[in-house]
Amino acid sequence: MTSPDAGTSAPPTKTRQSRQAGIWFALVVIFLDVMGLGLIIPVLPELVRRLVANETQTALWFGVMTSVFALMTFLFAPTFGALADRFGRRPVILVCLTGYGLSYLLLAWAPTIGWLLAGRVISGIMGATPATINAYIADVSTDRDRARNFGMIGAAFGLGFIIAPAVGGLLGSIDLHLPFYAAAGLSLLAAVYGLLVMPESLPVDKRRPFQLREGNPIGGLAVLRRWPLLAGVAIAFAFYQLGQMGLNTLWVLYTSHRYGWGELANGLSLALVGLGTAVVQTSITPRLIALWGERKAITVGITVSCISMVLYGLAWKGWMFAAVVVIGALAGIAFTAVQTFIAAHAPSGHQGAVQGAMSSLISLAAIIGPLMWAGLFGWATSDAAPISVPGLPMFLGAVIIFGALMALRRLFARYPG
Helix, strand or coil: CCCCCCCCCCCCCCHHHHHHHHHHHHHHHHHHHHHHHHCCCCCCCHHHHCCCHHHHHHHHHHHHHHHHHHHHHHHHHHHHHHHHHHCCCHHHHHHHHHHHHHHHHHHHHHCCHHHHHHHHHHHHHHHCCCHHHHHHHHHHHHCCCHHHHHHHHHHHHHHHHHHHHHHHHHHHCCCCHHHHHHHHHHHHHHHHHHHHHHHCCEEEEEEECHHHHHCCCCHHHHHHHHCHHHHHHHHHHHHHHHHHHHHHHHHHHHHHHHHHHHHHHHHHHHHHHHHHHHHHHHHHHHHHHHHCEEEEEHHHHHHHHHHHHHHHHHHHCCCHHHHHHHHHHHHHHHHHHHHHHHHHCCHHHHHHHHHHHHHHHHHCCCCCHHHHEEEEHHHCCCCCCCCCCHHHHHHHHHHHHHHHHHHHHHHHHCCCC
16 A cells, blocks of 8 residues: 555645655654764773673673663564554654653763663663654655655665764763763754654544554564565564674674774774765665665665675775675665565555564564674684684674575565566
8 A cells, every 4th residue: 555645646835845844854853863873883882891891791791782772672662653653753753852862861871781771771662763753754755755755764864874973983082971972962952853843744634543452562563464565574674684783783893803993993984884875875775766666676785785794704804894884885775675665555544553563573683683693703702612703693694684585585476566
């Protein structure tokens, strides 16, 4: 099912202006939200390191932090998604942004590893912002501009990552807590901006009563059973994310161990990731989706990701790792194509629930992945391993991604057209 505007005549000027205002709001919020997240990425492992005893515990606790964040998102994303279908997108987004800001303050003030963990718990509970923004974009998009709008969201994500990790690394080199204060300020700024500017995207007549069976992770996932094609894409994409999680989780630990990079070097490398993402999402992704359609774009993006993971694991020099970043940026095509596909096929009144269920599936992968990959990395680089293979998580991640690719190809063959 397409958006309610599909196939209709051009909307009135006021409606177009409202949609455009909503899209720009979503772009600003995603940018500020990613800035907040990106600021702390280069320094969070070091903060963990200072609160534990040794390197092995650092890898373990960092994995725990990432998994707990994902666990909370898994538990609460369906609730926020169902609430967004009931009360609208605006209040849910504002609550999540405010909660993010407060959680960053708690991380900055954390005197022990337990308090640091509590801050990640709160961040994870408020982790429904991207899913709700996706529902918001689906509300204000038509068939003609859906891919472009989701590409712009991807570009805003990339632009945030161009600036934030480099700034976070710089601030962290001055004081390890400064990036957390900066992240808190940006999240609260986004909340104030939304409070003053954000128009609601979901009309009252299209809202649904809150249903408890959809507001929990099990019931939320069961929502996808109504649409087997959507369910198949979501599950395969969750496995893709699980394979990708090895790189995402271990980026700083991996580059620090293998190449001796510090906070600033890691921040600059992540900025390169953001630059590649922004270029791909603005210049390449919308054109390829229009040319190929979502299905082919998804499979091409995942294929590039699989190849990139192998190359990341093989790179024995820092410049090689950085070179793979340029190639790997093309994998972002898959993410935007999946979001476009989900938004195009989910009924408008169920966008929040479907996006929440999708977020829960990805979070489920993120619960398992960090612990699995951090544990594997810790073993592969320890004296217990027969030989040191720091790239082992990337190689196994590529195997999982390849499996997701094969599953998607079979799924699309089963549901053609």
